[in-house]
Amino acid sequence: MEVSLLSSNRVITEVLNRIRSEEFRGPTRVTQAALKALSEASRTSSSDSTRQFLEEQAAFGDLLIKTRPTAILLANGVRLVTDAIKKGADQGLKVPELKEVVAKTVDSFLGEIERSVDQIGEIGARRLRSGDTVLCYGYSTSVLSIVAKAQEQGRNLKVVVSEARPELEGRLMAKEFLKLNVPTTMIIDSAVSYFMKDVDRVLTGADAVTANGAVINKIGTSTIAAVAHYSRVNVFVAASIYKFSPETILGELVEIEELDSSLVIPGEMMPQFKGMQIRNPAFDVTPPEHVDLILTEKGVIPPQGAIMILRQYESISRDSSI
Amino acid sequence: MVIMPIPAEIRQIAEDIKTMKIRGAGELARSAVKALMIACEKSSAKNVQDFLADIRTVARTLLETRPTAVSLPNGIRYVMHRVRQAGQRTQNVEELRLAGIGAAEEFIANSNTAIERIGEIGARRIKDGDVLMTHCNSSAAISIIKTARRTGKRIHVYVTETRPRFQGRLTAAALLEDGIPVTMIIDDAARYFMKEIDKFIIGADAVTANGAVVNKIGTSMIALAAKESNVRTFVAAETYKFSPETMIGEVVAIERRSTDEVISKAELEKLEGMEVKNPSFDVTPAEYIDLIITERGITPPQGAILILQEVMGAITPEELEEYRTFTLAEVD
Numbered sequence: 001m002e003v004s005l006l007s008s009n010r011v012i013t014e015v016l017n018r019i020r021s022e023e024f025r026g027p028t029r030v031t032q033a034a035l036k037a038l039s040e041a042s043r044t045s046s047s048d049s050t051r052q053f054l055e056e057q058a059a060f061g062d063l064l065i066k067t068r069p070t071a072i073l074l075a076n077g078v079r080l081v082t083d084a085i086k087k088g089a090d091q092g093l094k095v096p097e098l099k100e101v102v103a104k105t106v107d108s109f110l111g112e113i114e115r116s117v118d119q120i121g122e123i124g125a126r127r128l129r130s131g132d133t134v135l136c137y138g139y140s141t142s143v144l145s146i147v148a149k150a151q152e153q154g155r156n157l158k159v160v161v162s163e164a165r166p167e168l169e170g171r172l173m174a175k176e177f178l179k180l181n182v183p184t185t186m187i188i189d190s191a192v193s194y195f196m197k198d199v200d201r202v203l204t205g206a207d208a209v210t211a212n213g214a215v216i217n218k219i220g221t222s223t224i225a226a227v228a229h230y231s232r233v234n235v236f237v238a239a240s241i242y243k244f245s246p247e248t249i250l251g252e253l254v255e256i257e258e259l260d261s262s263l264v265i266p267g268e269m270m271p272q273f274k275g276m277q278i279r280n281p282a283f284d285v286t287p288p289e290h291v292d293l294i295l296t297e298k299g300v301i302p303p304q305g306a307i308m309i310l311r312q313y314e315s316i317s318r319d320s321s322i
Numbered sequence: 323m324v325i326m327p328i329p330a331e332i333r334q335i336a337e338d339i340k341t342m343k344i345r346g347a348g349e350l351a352r353s354a355v356k357a358l359m360i361a362c363e364k365s366s367a368k369n370v371q372d373f374l375a376d377i378r379t380v381a382r383t384l385l386e387t388r389p390t391a392v393s394l395p396n397g398i399r400y401v402m403h404r405v406r407q408a409g410q411r412t413q414n415v416e417e418l419r420l421a422g423i424g425a426a427e428e429f430i431a432n433s434n435t436a437i438e439r440i441g442e443i444g445a446r447r448i449k450d451g452d453v454l455m456t457h458c459n460s461s462a463a464i465s466i467i468k469t470a471r472r473t474g475k476r477i478h479v480y481v482t483e484t485r486p487r488f489q490g491r492l493t494a495a496a497l498l499e500d501g502i503p504v505t506m507i508i509d510d511a512a513r514y515f516m517k518e519i520d521k522f523i524i525g526a527d528a529v530t531a532n533g534a535v536v537n538k539i540g541t542s543m544i545a546l547a548a549k550e551s552n553v554r555t556f557v558a559a560e561t562y563k564f565s566p567e568t569m570i571g572e573v574v575a576i577e578r579r580s581t582d583e584v585i586s587k588a589e590l591e592k593l594e595g596m597e598v599k600n601p602s603f604d605v606t607p608a609e610y611i612d613l614i615i616t617e618r619g620i621t622p623p624q625g626a627i628l629i630l631q632e633v634m635g636a637i638t639p640e641e642l643e644e645y646r647t648f649t650l651a652e653v654d
Contacts, residue, residue, distance in 0.1 A: 163584065165485055165508045171585070174593050185597040188485045188584055190509045190540025194604040220510025223543050226550060264483060264508055265491070273494055277505040284514045 011040045012060050019067045025139035025169055027071040027207050027243070028117065032110060034064045035077050039106040042099050053095045057102065058082050069255045070216055070283050072208040072245045073113070081105050116240040116297035121145030124203075124238055124295040125153060132200040133158045135192065135228075136177075138218030139169035140205025142238035144176050146295070147203075151180050158183045160199060162192055164218060166263035166280065189220050193227045202228045206239035206294075210248040211310055213288035213303025215239070216256070219281050225290035234292040241296050241309050249310055257282045326376050328383055329364050332357045339387040339394070347527075348433050351397035351562050354384045355426045355433075358401045362422035365415075373415050377405055377422065390577070390651030392528045396562040396634065397433075401425045403635035429562075436560040436617035441465030444523070444558055444615040448475055452520040455480040455512065455548075458538035459489035460525020462558035464496050466615065467523065471502050478503045480519060482512055484538060486583040486600065509540050513547035522548040526559035526614075527650055530568040531630055533608030533623025535559070536576070536650060539601055545610040554612045557623075561616050564626060566634040577602045577651035602652050 015037035024030045041060050047053040061078035068074055084105040088098050124146030128134065136143055136159055150157055159177050161184055163170040170186065177184045187195055202224060208216040215221070215237050225235045245254055261278035270276075288303035301309065335357040338344045344353045361380040367373035381398050389395060401422060408421035444466030448454070452470075454477055456463050470477055479497055481504055484490040494504045507515060522544060528536040535541070535557050545555045565574055581590065581598035590598065608623035621629060 165483075165510055171589070171593065174596055178593060178595055183597075184593075184595070185599055186584060186593075187599050188539070190485055190538075190543065191599070191601055191604070193543045193546070194539060194601050195599070219508070219514060223510065223513040223547055226513065226546055227543055230546060264506060269491075273491070273498060273504075273506070275503070276494055276498055277503070279505055279507050279511065279515070281511055281514050284511070 009041055009060070011037050011044065012063060016063060016067055019064075022167060025172055026141050026205060027068065027073050028113060028141040028205075028240075030068055030071055031074040031077055032113065034067075034074055035081070035106045035110060038064060038078065038081060039103050042102040045095075045099065047095060050089050050093070050095060050098065053098055054082075054085050054089055057085055069257060070207045072254075073240065073242045076242045076246075077106075077109050077113075080109055113240065113242070116242070117141055117145045119297035120238050120240065120295055121149040123297070123300060124236065125149035125155070127236060127293065127295065127300070128155055128157060128201065130155050131157075133160060133198055135160045135162065135195075135199045135202045135224070135233075136173055137162050137170070137202070137204045137221055137224055138164055139172055140238060142205050142240070142295070143203050144173070146238055147177060147182060148180055151182055158185070160185045160187060160195055162187055162189045162220070162224070164220065165189055166259070169218070189224075192224050196227050196231045196233060199228070199231075199233055202233055202235045204235075204237055206237050206243050207283055208254050209237070209239050209244045209294060209303075209306050210254060210285075211245070211307050212248070213291065213294070213306040215286040215288075215291055215294075215303070216254050216283050217286065219284050222284040222286040222290070225286045229290040235286075235290060236293050236295055237286075237291055237303075238295045241298055241313055244306055244310050244313075246310055249307070254285075256284070326365055326367070328380060329360060331360055332380055332383070336383050336387050339384070339389065347391040347393040347563065348436070348560070350389060350391055351393035352430050352433050354389075354394045355397040355401055355429045357384055358398060359423055359426035362405075362419050362426065365419070367415055370409050370413055370415060370418060373418050374405065374409055377402070390649065392565045392574075392650065393560075393562045396564070396566065397429055399566060399634045400429045400562070407635070432617065433560065433562060436562075437461050437465045439617035440558050440560065440615050441469035443617075443620060444556065445469035445473055445475075447556065447613075447615070447620075448477060448521070450475045451477075453478045453480070453518055455482070455515070455519045455522045455544070455553075456493060457482045457490070457509070457512075457522075457524050457541050457544055458484045459492040459496075460558060462560065462615075463523045463525045464493060466556075466558055467497060467502065468500050471500055478505070480505045480507055480512075480515055482507055482509045482540070482544070484540065485509055489538070509544075512544045516547045516551040516553055519548070519551070519553050522553055522555045524555070524557055526557050526563050527603055528565045528574050529557070529559050529563055529614060529623075529626050529629075530565050530574060530605075531627050532568070533611065533614070533626040535606045535608075535611060535614075535623070536565075536574050536603050537606060539604050542604045542606040542610070545606045549610045555606075555610055557611055557614045559614055559616055561618055561629055561633050564630050564633065566630050566637065569627070569630055570637055574605075575649040576604075577649050579652070603650060
């Protein structure tokens with residue numbers, strides 16, 4: 001089923017390739033691109049039965065989720081779409097009407113993401129003081145939104161950007177900060193501890209937040225949070241409530257992908273290291289004890305409040321009992 | 323008072339240190355001490371004061387090469403401390419000469435076997451089946467790991483790549499050579515894998531009077547992750563890495579290296595206005611360190627002050643000049 005679907009759907013194949021080639025930085029950008037593709041695949045679908053349409057969309061959704069299993073925002077978005085289709089089908093809607101349901105659900109979710117990024121910006125900026133030096137790590141749309149908002153309010157921030165090996169997303173962040181005219185200093189990840197005494201706050205995004213308030217984010221985040229914690233520097237995590245993982249309520253663990261080893265050592269150098277193993281996990285887990293606040297579009301919560309968010313916003317966790 | 327002109331041989335050594343023809347912490351120290359030994363042999367002083375003045379002149383010339391490792395001033399201090407002590411015991415120049423030559427020979431012999439001794443002592447602390455982690459490229463740490471392997475212990479080593487210059491690759495190659503299983507990870511992944519690690523073993527560029535360890539940038543973060551995970555941190559350090567100037571309150575100055583190591587000039591141009599900071603080392607506090615393995619045996623980090631007093635002697639006001647701080651920089 002998967003193979004034939006893939007070869008038959010250009011839109012999905014293309015977006016999968018673009019996600020795999022790391023064209024989109026940060027889970028928000030990945031989710032936006034993936035959901036737009038899902039909507040487009042639905043619009044152009046040639047399925048004639050409701051059942052076939054439903055199966056096809058569910059399969060596309062699975063493929064998209066599997067490219068980034070850690071991106072809970074994407075999984076939650078896809079789940080909203082498949083739920084809406086199921087509900088529509090139960091009400092007896094036909095394929096053309098279901099296509100409309102998909103388009104509407106995707107549009108409204110994308111709109112919600114946009115709004116949440118803005119709201120996180122508003123809320124997060126309030127937590128930054130004038131003249132703060134903020135250490136940022138990994139690519140995060142919400143972090144950019146917060147810094148942009150604070151800058152707009154004349155908060156005179158300075159940022160320290162850690163480069164984020166192996167893919168160096170820090171450089172993309174630096175570029176955005178410079179556009180906002182925020183004084184920016186680049187350091188290597190290993191130098192975070194050295195500079196922590198000059199830092200007032202650590203600010204990162206999240207790929208996922210678990211039921212116990214642990215934060216899954218770009219590899220290295222947990223080390224930085226530990227250093228910050230022991231240096232009494234506050235760690236703020238910017239995360240939409242759609243990043244909270246309902247599966248973790250049921251005890252599921254968030255799967256951590258490993259990236260290609262050639263990102264660590266170029267392939268042509270490998271013959272010099274015969275027999276050597278390379279491990280390259282993409283994310284790590286920051287325990288709730290090392291996180292001071294999670295900044296969501298619904299307000300600021302301590303990490304221990306993650307379970308509350310998951311219970312409160314039932315639309316996310318409704319399906320978790322299945 | 324007649325001060326002898328500095329012999330050509332010594333001037334050559336000083337020149338080679340300055341031009342970095344002589345490299346590596348151990349080699350730097352041994353060369354400087356050899357120069358002092360030559361000074362002791364060649365001094366034509368007739369009394370103790372003149373002899374001490376001759377040696378001091380040479381010592382100053384060597385210190386003025388502005389060494390980038392603590393080892394060189396330490397070699398000099400080692401010899402000077404013993405010559406001075408002898409000067410208080412006797413008025414006989416020949417006895418002083420012998421004391422100086424003896425101290426120099428002792429330092430060189432010690433330094434030559436230090437790495438091997440550290441390997442033997444440290445290997446006793448490694449258990450069969452241990453999974454180790456190391457950062458950067460330390461010959462003392464590698465000596466421990468290799469000796470443990472040679473004595474039949476099955477070990478596996480996680481090696482961090484060590485941005486920005488990837489010295490972890492040198493370590494990996496050295497361990498693979500001896501058939502030791504190696505897993506390479508990025509520095510950021512050290513905490514992720516800490517659950518699998520039994521011991522974190524590193525070298526040191528300097529050890530301070532309070533037992534803090536100055537080592538390759540990133541070390542302190544990994545040591546913190548180790549401490550959090552109840553993983554032991556061992557530091558392998560020759561005694562000439564201990565920094566006596568910290569006894570008088572000096573701090574170790576840390577070199578900032580070229581930004582090119584972090585980001586190429588072409589890439590940096592695209593990020594106009596951005597500052598890049600690239601320090602070489604960081605400081606790991608004594609609380610994160612379980613023990614320091616030296617060629618004279620194992621000490622808790624808090625014992626650093628005892629090692630310093632034993633090897634370098636107490637500092638007198640007139641010696642302050644010799645103890646001025648140098649910027650610690652990478653030597654390899």
